[in-house]
Amino acid sequence: GQQVMQIPQYQHVQEGEDFTTYCNSSTTLSNIQWYKQRPGGHPVFLIQLVKSGEVKKQKRLTFQFGEAKKNSSLHITATQTTDVGTYFCAGRKSNTGKLIFGQGTTLQVKP
Amino acid sequence: DVKVTQSSRYLVKRTGEKVFLECVQDMDHENMFWYRQDPGLGLRLIYFSYDVKMKEKGDIPEGYSVSREKKERFSLILESASTNQTSMYLCASSTGGPPEAFFGQGTRLTVV
Numbered sequence: 001g002q003q004v005m006q007i008p009q010y011q012h013v014q015e016g017e018d019f020t021t022y023c024n025s026s027t028t029l030s031n032i033q034w035y036k037q038r039p040g041g042h043p044v045f046l047i048q049l050v051k052s053g054e055v056k057k058q059k060r061l062t063f064q065f066g067e068a069k070k071n072s073s074l075h076i077t078a079t080q081t082t083d084v085g086t087y088f089c090a091g092r093k094s095n096t097g098k099l100i101f102g103q104g105t106t107l108q109v110k111p
Numbered sequence: 112d113v114k115v116t117q118s119s120r121y122l123v124k125r126t127g128e129k130v131f132l133e134c135v136q137d138m139d140h141e142n143m144f145w146y147r148q149d150p151g152l153g154l155r156l157i158y159f160s161y162d163v164k165m166k167e168k169g170d171i172p173e174g175y176s177v178s179r180e181k182k183e184r185f186s187l188i189l190e191s192a193s194t195n196q197t198s199m200y201l202c203a204s205s206t207g208g209p210p211e212a213f214f215g216q217g218t219r220l221t222v223v
Contacts, residue, residue, distance in 0.1 A: 009151060033210060042201060043154070045211035088153060090212075097142040097161050097205065098169070099212055103153035 004091045006102030014110050019076040021105035023089035032065055032072045033099070035088045043088055079109045114138075117202050117215035124222050130189040132218050134202030143185035144203040144212065145169075145177065154201065160185055192222045 003026045013019050023032065031050045035043035047056055049065035049072060056063045062075045072089055086104040118133035136143065142161050146154040146169075156169030158177040166177050174196060178186040185204075189196055199219050205212040 006153070031210065033212075035212075042214040042217055043203075043212075044214070048210040090154075096167075097207065098156065098159045098167060099144065099203075099205070100156060100170070101146070101154035103151065 004089060004100050004102040006089055006105055008105055009103060010106050010108070012108045012110065013079050015081060016078050019079050019083070019107055021074050021087050021089075021107075023072045023074075023091075023102050025070045025091050027093065028069050029091040029093060030069075031092050032069075033090045033092070034063055034072075034074055035090060035101075037086045037088065037104070039085065041085075076107075079107070081109050081111050083107060084109050115202055115204055115213050115215040117200075117218050119218050120216060122218055122220045124189075124192050124220065126193060126222055128189075128192045128222075130192045130220065130222075132187040132189075132200055132202075132220070134185045134187070134204075134215055135183050136185075136204040136213070137183065138204065138206070138213075139182065140204035140206045140213075141182075142205045142207075142212075143179065144205075145175075145185065145187045146201045146203065147171070148199040148201055148217070157187065192220075194222050196220065197222045 006023045033048045034046040037043045054065040060077045064073045086106045088104045089102045090099045115136045145157040160166045160179040176188045201217045202215040203212040
């Protein structure tokens with residue numbers, strides 16, 4: 001079946017450092033979504049990327065979708081303690097509403 | 112606001128019991144999902160439903176079944192609970208329009 005792999009599993013950074021998580025699919029995706037789950041909470045939608053090579057920004061967060069639509073990344077510039085949580089990518093194939101999640105990257109930020 | 116409600120926040124069941132996890136959404140969404148979340152494994156899709164009475168297996172359907180008799184309700188059934196089904200279960204819904212999936216608060220199931 002479709003697999004979505006995400007690395008790294010954990011990342012500890014000092015506040016102010018940058019952070020990147022990477023997502024790779026074994027098959028071409030129609031679109032990719034990113035979610036954030038705060039400790040003790042449930043995943044909350046951040047953004048969706050649809051076009052090949054697309055780049056979107058939300059304040060300090062930059063999301064990219066690869067040219068082949070098989071990989072994606074989330075980059076956070078100058079992390080803050082409020083960025084703590086687990087970031088998930090989720091891919092969808094074109095002919096289905098099925099949403100497959102990566103394993104997630106848990107970010108810890110030391111003040 | 113979209114609301115996805117799961118019937119229980121915490122549940123403890125005995126091995127061999129039949130367990131029902133209920134999920135209700137109030138936004139007339141076509142798609143509903145059941146995931147389980149385990150440390151290091153992320154969210155793994157158990158079952159997906161794209162319409163009433165329609166379902167598709169996810170990546171880990173073994174030991175589970177689902178029911179979608181009404182559009183707003185998606186039930187996950189553990190036919191005979193086992194200790195390896197101890198996990199956090201998350202229900203989600205989405206529509207064909209706006210892309211985001213909305214999650215319930217989760218049910219932490221412990222099978223003893």
